[in-house]
Amino acid sequence: MLPLCCLVAGCSAASGSAPTPPTALAAPSPPSVTGANEGPLHPAAATLPVPPSGDEEDPTPQINTWTDDWIEFYCKHRLGYQLELASRRYGDSAILEKGQRLIKNIRPLFDGAVIEPACFMVMPKQPGFEKRRDLYLLYHYLNHYNLFGSGYRSSAMSIIEDYLYVLAA
Incomplete structure (x- = not known):
């Protein structure tokens, strides 16, 4: 690789x-x-890009508050934050509601896995990685939706809906 x-x-x-x-x-x-x-x-x-001087507001800041659980961190500070931001920016209550349902039912996707916080290039793929791959992409689609607009919404919503179906949630 x-x-x-x-x-x-x-x-x-x-x-x-x-x-x-x-x-x-x-x-x-x-x-x-x-x-x-x-x-x-x-x-x-x-x-x-020039790093912000502190006067500008980062449109999608990374929330890095410590949690004892990586799944909780990813759900709250990555997916949850982006979902809330989409709801505030675009009034998108549908993606927020479905995304929150996904977050509440997400743990089975990580059964048997050693959590891979550097999931893309650094660590070997853990058991079940293929079933979680799009979950990692979901964060990026949500972030791009918040940065660049509705062109990324359908990809994010499709991933959310696919996981809700798989998890029967």
Whole structure:
């Protein structure tokens, strides 16, 4: 599996050489390499976002309050927060209600798993990962819904409804 940096155009790690430090990168040309069914890759590092100075409000901040239970953390501070935000921003009570039903019934999806907080690249896939894969994607769809609007809503709602069906909730 390629390191995460290889998902960025211009990465040299795929060839076995050391990645180029971001400070040494020149402005990239438009990406031209795509996968068979994928769109163009994001440019390597033409302009990196400037960290907020503290005056701006982060539109979807990461809530990292400690919990003793990773499932509770993910449900409350990742999924729950994004669901509440969608409800406040868009008046989307349907996604909030269905998402909260999913959260209340989510534990069986983690039966037998050693929790994988770095689930995508770092740790081996744990038992049942395939049945949870879309649950991890759900957070990203909800976040994109809150950042960029309704184009991501149907993907998030579809995942929620699929899990509600599977869990008979």
